[in-house]
Structure formats: C-alpha cells, structure tokens
Amino acid sequence: MPVSSSDRPLAAASKNAAKPSPAQQAMRKLGLVRDIDLALHLPLRYEDETRITLLKNAREGDTVQIEATVTDCEVQLRPRRMLKITVDDGSASCQLTFFSFYASQQKAMAVGTRWRIRGEVKGGFWGRQMLHPTYKKPEGALPQALTPIYPVAHGLPQAYIRRAVASALQRVALPETLPEHAPPPIPNYWDGNALKPLLNLREALLFLHNPSPQVALDTLQDHSHPAWQRLKAEELLAQQLSQYQARQERSRLAAPPLQPTAQQAAIVSQLLAALPFSLTAAQQRVVQEITADMARTQPMHRLLQGDVGSGKTVVAALAAMQCIAAGWQCALMAPTEILAEQHFAKLVGWLEPILAPLGKQVAWLSGAQKKKERTAMLEIIASGQAALVVGTHAVIQEQVQFLNLALAVIDEQHRFGVAQRLALRQKLAHAKLEPHLLMMSATPIPRTLAMSYYADLDVSVIDALPPGRTPIVTRVLPDSRKDELIERLAAQLAQGRQVYWVCPLIEESETLDLSNATATHAELSAALPGVLVGLLHSRMSPAEKKAVMQMFASGLMGLLVATTVIEVGVDVPNASLMVIEHAERFGLSQLHQLRGRVGRGAVASACVLLYSVGDSGKLSDNGKERLRAMAETNDGFEIARRDLEIRGPGEFLGARQSGAAMLRFADLEQDMALLEWARELAPQMLQQYPRQAQQHIERWLGSKAEYLKA
Ligand code: ADP
Ligand code: MG
Numbered sequence: 001m002p003v004s005s006s007d008r009p010l011a012a013a014s015k016n017a018a019k020p021s022p023a024q025q026a027m028r029k030l031g032l033v034r035d036i037d038l039a040l041h042l043p044l045r046y047e048d049e050t051r052i053t054l055l056k057n058a059r060e061g062d063t064v065q066i067e068a069t070v071t072d073c074e075v076q077l078r079p080r081r082m083l084k085i086t087v088d089d090g091s092a093s094c095q096l097t098f099f100s101f102y103a104s105q106q107k108a109m110a111v112g113t114r115w116r117i118r119g120e121v122k123g124g125f126w127g128r129q130m131l132h133p134t135y136k137k138p139e140g141a142l143p144q145a146l147t148p149i150y151p152v153a154h155g156l157p158q159a160y161i162r163r164a165v166a167s168a169l170q171r172v173a174l175p176e177t178l179p180e181h182a183p184p185p186i187p188n189y190w191d192g193n194a195l196k197p198l199l200n201l202r203e204a205l206l207f208l209h210n211p212s213p214q215v216a217l218d219t220l221q222d223h224s225h226p227a228w229q230r231l232k233a234e235e236l237l238a239q240q241l242s243q244y245q246a247r248q249e250r251s252r253l254a255a256p257p258l259q260p261t262a263q264q265a266a267i268v269s270q271l272l273a274a275l276p277f278s279l280t281a282a283q284q285r286v287v288q289e290i291t292a293d294m295a296r297t298q299p300m301h302r303l304l305q306g307d308v309g310s311g312k313t314v315v316a317a318l319a320a321m322q323c324i325a326a327g328w329q330c331a332l333m334a335p336t337e338i339l340a341e342q343h344f345a346k347l348v349g350w351l352e353p354i355l356a357p358l359g360k361q362v363a364w365l366s367g368a369q370k371k372k373e374r375t376a377m378l379e380i381i382a383s384g385q386a387a388l389v390v391g392t393h394a395v396i397q398e399q400v401q402f403l404n405l406a407l408a409v410i411d412e413q414h415r416f417g418v419a420q421r422l423a424l425r426q427k428l429a430h431a432k433l434e435p436h437l438l439m440m441s442a443t444p445i446p447r448t449l450a451m452s453y454y455a456d457l458d459v460s461v462i463d464a465l466p467p468g469r470t471p472i473v474t475r476v477l478p479d480s481r482k483d484e485l486i487e488r489l490a491a492q493l494a495q496g497r498q499v500y501w502v503c504p505l506i507e508e509s510e511t512l513d514l515s516n517a518t519a520t521h522a523e524l525s526a527a528l529p530g531v532l533v534g535l536l537h538s539r540m541s542p543a544e545k546k547a548v549m550q551m552f553a554s555g556l557m558g559l560l561v562a563t564t565v566i567e568v569g570v571d572v573p574n575a576s577l578m579v580i581e582h583a584e585r586f587g588l589s590q591l592h593q594l595r596g597r598v599g600r601g602a603v604a605s606a607c608v609l610l611y612s613v614g615d616s617g618k619l620s621d622n623g624k625e626r627l628r629a630m631a632e633t634n635d636g637f638e639i640a641r642r643d644l645e646i647r648g649p650g651e652f653l654g655a656r657q658s659g660a661a662m663l664r665f666a667d668l669e670q671d672m673a674l675l676e677w678a679r680e681l682a683p684q685m686l687q688q689y690p691r692q693a694q695q696h697i698e699r700w701l702g703s704k705a706e707y708l709k710a
Pocket of ligand 2: 312313411
C-alpha cells in the first residue's frame, strides 16, 4: 500500500523499533499506527478540569476539581490499612481516603502542601469525603478545553495516549476530500449564536479531541453534535466508496460468458423435466436473474438468499447445468462434511443421468477422503471429465487444478472467510478470467446492512417456500419439564415420526454445566425402549457421521441426538420434531437454522426450546428476548431483524464476513440520513474525483481496504 506523508508511523514508535514499549504495543494492537489512525481515535468521554470548585459549593455526588491545602495526614490501620488526608480550601474541608498507597505518596502529601484534586464528593457523618481522587501539583493554568478520556487497552496509560494523539493531530495532513460542490451531509447548524456551515474534518477533530467546556455534553455523548455528524458522514462515505470501488474493479474483470446454444441448453431442460417437483415462481425468478448474469462477460457476484427450506439447492443445480451446457466446469463448496455430502448425493442423483451419456460426471472432494480416491478426483477435475466438483474447503486447495472453472457456488456463504472466497475466485486466474460467483445464504440481510455492506453485491431472494409446507409450531419450556416432554415424544415416535434432539456441547465443561450429548444419548436410549436412538457430534469421523445420517434419513432411526453439527442445510423431510436443549445458549439465527431442519415435509412440525435458568435462577433479558422471538415468528427476515437489534451489526456480520472494517462511529439505524447521503455521493465521487476518493478510502480504511473487496 502506498504510504502518503500523513501515514508516517509515529516518531516514538520508530525510534525504538527494536523493542516497542508495552504502551506502543498496546497502541499497535488498537490499530493506532499512522498519525491519521490516532487522529481518528476519538474520546469515549470527557472530564471537566477547566474549573476549580469551592468545596462549600460542591454538592454530594458532583465530580469536582478543587485546590486545597493538606491539614492532616495519617495512616489508619482499622478497619483496614488506609491513608486519610484532610484538606481545606478556605471555604470548607474534605477528607481524602486511599486504600492503596505508597509511602512516597504519604510523604509527598505532607501537611501544608497544596494540591489540585479531582474526585466525586460524598457527604456523610464525618463530613465531605473523596475516595481515591486524582491529584496533582497546582501548577500551570487550568486547561481551556474538556479533558478527553480515550479508549485504551491494557498497558496504555491515558496520559500516554493523550500525548500521542495530541502530537499526531499536529503532524497529520488532513486535506479536504469532499468535492467542493458535493451536497453537505448535514444542513447548516445553529451554534448558539449563528448559523454555521459544516465543519471541515480538521475543525471537527480538533473540537472532538478538546471540546470547549460550554458545549452541551449530551450532544457529544450521543454523537449528535455537528462535529460528530461530520465524522460519521466521512466514515460512511469511506465505506460506500470502497464498496463501489470494488464493484467497479470487478466490472473491469472478464468472465467467460455462459450462454449455451439452443442445442447445448437442452440438458438444462432435461434436468428441469427430471425433477420430482416443479419450481416455484420465486425459484423461477431467481433462476432467470442468475442465468442472465452468467451470460455476461463480467463475473457475476450474486447472493442468493432464501429462508431455510426455500429450495436454494435446486437453483444452484440449474446454474451448474447452464455452466456445464456451455462447456465449462462448476464448483460447489459447502462448510461442513455432512452438508457437502448431502449436496453431492443430491446432485449426483439429479445430474449424472444426464451427464453420463456425455462422458461427464460429478466429482467429490473432502479433507477426509483417501489419498487414492483424491488423486483420482484431482485427475478428472484437471482433465475436465468432472463437469461439477462438490466438496468442502478441500475444493480451494492449491493442488486442485480445474481445466476451465467458470462458476463457483458457495453454500452458507457466511460460514466462509474472505480469504476462502478469494481463493475460489483465483482458480481461473491462469486464463486471465474470473469465474462467476454465486453465494447462497439462509441468513437474510436486513435492509440497513444490505445498503451499507453489500453495495457491491447483487441479491436474489427466494421469498416463498415450496407448496405444502406446514408452519412449525414453537414451544418454550423450562427443562424441569423434560420428563413430561420425553413421554410425549414416545407417543409421537410410536406413530413413526422422527425427532432431532440438539445439545450444545460434547463434553462436560466445568464452567458451563451443559448437558453432554453422550449422557443425553444414554438417558434417552434408556427412557425410550424400542426406539433406535442415534448420536452425532463433531468429534466423529466423517464415515461415522455419514453412517448415522444415512440411518436417520432411511427412517430406521427414530431419534437423533446431535450437537450443532446438524445446524446447516441437513435435509431429512420426514423429521418433524426438534428439541433444542439449553436453547438460551444459542444465538437467534442459529436457533432459526436448527429449527429449519424440520417443517420440510407435509406433516405438521414442532420445535421445543428447552431452557435452563442455571444458578442465577432466571434467564438473562437477552436470552428471554431470543426465545420470545423464536416463539413469535417463523419468518427468517423478521428473525434477522430482531437479531440485528439484539446483537448489533458487528456481531451480526461477524468479523469474518465484514473484513474487520466495522463502522466505529456511525450507527446504521440512527444515521440513516447520512448513509443515504454517502450512497448518493460515492459513485459520483469515484467517477469525477477519483484522486480524492482514493485519499478518502485510505484515510479511513488504510490497510483494511483490500480486505473489503472479496
Ligand atoms: P435450502 O434453501 O434450505 O437449502 P433445500 O434446497 O435443501 O433448501 O430444499 C429444501 C427441500 O425442499 C428439499 O427437500 C428440496 O428437494 C425441496 N424443494 C425444493 N424446491 C421445491 C419445490 N419447488 N417444490 C417442492 N419441493 C421443493
Ligand atoms: Mg441449503
């Protein structure tokens, strides 16, 4: 990355490059490397040290700064060792208490010395008191501005970061990046005396680091002050610019147009005709969107979104078939062995009858497979005999050489990292081409996130479930009613229904008293004589997992005790009951994914969320909210919206997905107007002021910018 003059590393850090001090290390950990990083490291809050208050005017509970003389200083031993100092400022006296102190402190604060002391005043029987106040020599004039308190990490003192920020602010170059004629993000504002135009970045930063004491503190605290608005607008603009830029760069890349001739396309129709169902209108629509994208000479970058069970797999199969028909290869990658295996079985069933007469087949790649099988697979992938390659992460390994990969499908894309997506895209780099990319996810993206984080993505939505599904009834029960539940399950199992029982952990953990899948398996086997109870957890080998899944899918096994390995994508339509133990421990979208394993057939399905109140005797508010949301709705979009509300976007997207470039200052809900402004300006700015746009992105995202593009 080019280093501009304002990106110089801190002088202090480079002088001592051999062995950075703990404070320097802590700063680096916080990402405070360039001057601009420090300038954008804004205070959490402020302290007012601009005034001296007379003790007689200080009310109980006020945090004040006083200047007073020590009149008494003694160490008390009872009820515990403490330093008691009495000070007087001429208007009244106050007692200072220190529980931890050094002998040097006791010596320094001798009777007759004068101090500037800051702390919270408490009243009481013994008169005014301050507990562990800060104090310093009353030297120098009082500061003119509020004192900033910065976010710090372990080993980074406030005084150190304050100095570092102040000197960075002096050095840093802050050229205006907003185009001169761009509309301002906020209208002129009233500063108490006059109507003022937007602050420039330097003014806004100087102000936020050292605001004048007259400012209404709450406008700083809630980030509504115009200086904050300016900063948030800049941040959102940087994010939008980087997204649009990624889109532009992508549009300059070339992809093989996948437009089969009418004769070639016959195999797509053949697949459609062979399916045991006809596509829903929603599926037809998204297939058309994808078909059109793939026919272009620019790489597709599309997210296929559809609630669990909405039928995304068949859409992927049709896209694959179009790719194959045009004479190219397709790869499909899934996050777990179980899921990849299921896809493989399904796709072999659908595609091979059509591909076999053409001398083509579906290849399988997994980390667990035998060397010999793997070598054979690598060969047919390299020769092009494998028209479709299905697998886990194994698909993106270096040894995997495609003859002509043109379409990459990533299922449950949120489970993959940015690097993995990039690796897949590079599988066609030798031909100076990019494959088309189709990502699939059941986790819907709320509108605000779609607007801000996915400006670089086209989205297709399957918004209706296949016909004949019955809604899942969800019940929330305390685990004290587990026995009663098991009795009812026995009756259901006797009628031939199949049940999933999900446990959170495999091994007993001392700290988290979670039920143990193995113990649960034993318990349920004993409680349900005559029922074949299976066990599935992540420590089992792929072959063992496969055997268990097959038995469950065949209907022989009535109940399957599983850890969250079954979370994504598993498809056994006859399973109609789901019990989730310790449901309070799961995240909302995880619960929704799990619940989506049932409700896939025509029988009415149910999901029971068992919760445990643990030692505290009650559920956390957060846990309560999640369980309530699950009981109230089956709609994935509504679930995602509430999840966003409960967790905030950072956690929602997860660092893996967001490329670690989360918004620090702006709040998507609250700052919608600023987001709209940034969305409008970004594409114009890239076109008409590319240099400023670049400068702006570097300022805000620095080295993270690359990461955002995948
Ligand atoms: P998801 O979107 O969660 O990946 P799947 O692709 O696994 O969903 O589909 C769920 C189930 O619905 C599968 O058994 C699939 O065969 C079936 N299915 C898909 N499309 C239709 C349809 N149009 N009509 C009936 N069943 C369908
Ligand atoms: Mg799926």
